[in-house]
Amino acid sequence: MNRRSFLTTTSLAVGAAAFGLPKIASAADPLKVGFIYVGPIGDMGWSYQHDQGRLAMEKEFGDKIVTSYVESVPEGPDAERVLTQLALEGNQLIFATSFGYMDATANVAAKFPNVKFEHATGYKRADNLATYDARFYEGRAIQGTIAGRMTKTNKIGYIGSFPIPEVIQGINAAYIHAKKVNPAVEIKVVWAYSWFDPAKEADAAAALIAEGVDVLLQHTDSTAPQAKAQEAGIYTFGQASDMAAFAPKPRISSTIDNWAPYYIKRAGAMLDGSWASEATWGGIGTGMVGIGEITSEVPAEVKAEAEAMIAAIGSGEYHPFTGPLNKQDGSVWLAEGEKADDGTLAGLNFFVEGITAEMPS
Template sequence: MSMLVSRRTLLAGSAAALAASALPGRVWAADPLKVGFIYIGPVGDYGWTHGHDVARREVEAKFGDKVKTTFVENVPEGPDAERVLRQLAQAGNELIFTTSFGYMNATIRAAKALPKVKFEHATGYQTAPNVSIYNARFYEGRAICGTIAGHLTKTGNLGYIGSFPIPEVVMGINAVALSARRIRPDAKVKVVWANSWYDPGKESDAAKALIDGGVDVLSQHTDSPAPLQVAESRNVYAFGQASDMRSFAPKMHLTAIVDAWGEYYIRRVQAVIDGSWKTSSVWEGLKEGMVGMAPYNEAIPADVVAAAEKVRQGIIDGTGHPFVGPIKNQKGELVVKEGETLSDEQLLKMDWYVEGVEA
């Protein structure tokens, strides 16, 4: 059972619900566990928010009447987020997933005020006794995309539509550049910032600007299918974001990173139900199944598919890593020696670009 609640109509819960949130454990085990979600975009974005909502529905399918989910879409990363979190808690939600990096401070503040409510924050780095964090190694999928792009580009000019210059996005840009340049050393990744996670108009304009600037393979770190639709109309190859977007560009969609949150969400809901939930920090990827790849376009030559699969399998079995040296920065300075690999801590703080990135 699920419920869509707008920010205007989400009502405060009863005093009983508030009292329940202040008591240890589940008060009424016979009642369904209420699970809340807040989303940065609309569930119909076919990208990031869509992926989280698919996972929410997987939770419902798994647990049936044992759970009741509620989601609030289009919640800005600011004061609104904390208000929505408090309202979800007051409505009796015992577990709340906050699904955007910019919800971090709001999540921590709400968690401090509501210590018996359990929070799960996506892509952040702050935890608390009742706040867990979870993230996916999206850069692993970007490395596969970069490998394909390096083989298919004719000009060596690759495009990347960025949302915001946070470490996750910088990692993605760098992973594409490094992987492409291992195939074509002169490849460049030109970045245009949309300054939004979801804005079809800005995303479309960014795609047009990049293509007009000579880009012949396009990546995006934004959530609408608009860039793919532009790519399809201009006969330029492109990669989707967060889900299989080939229906929007049947000819030019090469593949896409697929965000697969469902198994994690089911795992964490089960932990609340059986009383084993504890704060944790999770960063999973291709090996664990939190990151997947959409089907490859049949137009990709067999040897290129083989090269992409070699990268994917190497990441899974540990014989390869997208950020193994030698790596140079934008200035051409060696920052990672040959054979060395950037640590998770270094990746999560990444605020610099590799050689070949124009941003």
């Protein structure tokens, strides 16, 4: 770099800082990558798994990248403020890792067209804004199969976070597959209206246990439901990460979100100049959704049944939403052999027939 270009770059960087513009990186600088998390990285669930992906990215690229994160950022105005600050700090690639960050991410991306943004689980895109998601419902189908076989009371419980499509997909998938193996099964749903709130999650678990459920699933991020389940001696599943250390018995298995390969791929695309806005929705087949160890609590024949379904979903041979399926009101949703398309699933806002819980407005 000659003296003129150095001075120009330095002057621009000083000016950028003075006027609230993004810092300018030179070609020799490492790629700066920022992350924003809805929970603490110690939640051992959702945010923990995203941070494991960040660490894997650092390990993969070494001094070619520098990463940073802000944890426990509420969805709403705080998210927009934090995303703006990450852009002003010179991050060239920013990952926003919760559904409720969608509008904030879209707003900030429009203000910083030279920064690349990635939003997890959302659907709004732009030239500099990509989306990525995992087919969590595939893991819920496995959980439902195991839960339907393992319940003795024929009541399984589900702690929901918010009534958004990804959560509704999971409740439906779990119930459909529990019902297939156990026609007498029913599902009880309690909403926590939070992604991470151990006290609310513990209360939700206690309420479900009081209703007689003996298998508990969750789409919330703390290990509090695991502790409640262990106290009550009922079966439970790890959520987003394995959570094995928190409820070794009578834990059954877990769904595991594996973000590392995606984060490595997208940082690599930034480094080689091939990054483009796209929508990614991976599942068991791509490795984005994993199934943790199916423990010895599960009989061998049930484990074999679950493993066969994992293989069938992973290969594309079986789709968890295959008709005949009706909506909760009894109207036809999917005819015999018909599979739900991605557009329908991305906007799913109803329960299937047989679920008696009311959909919150």
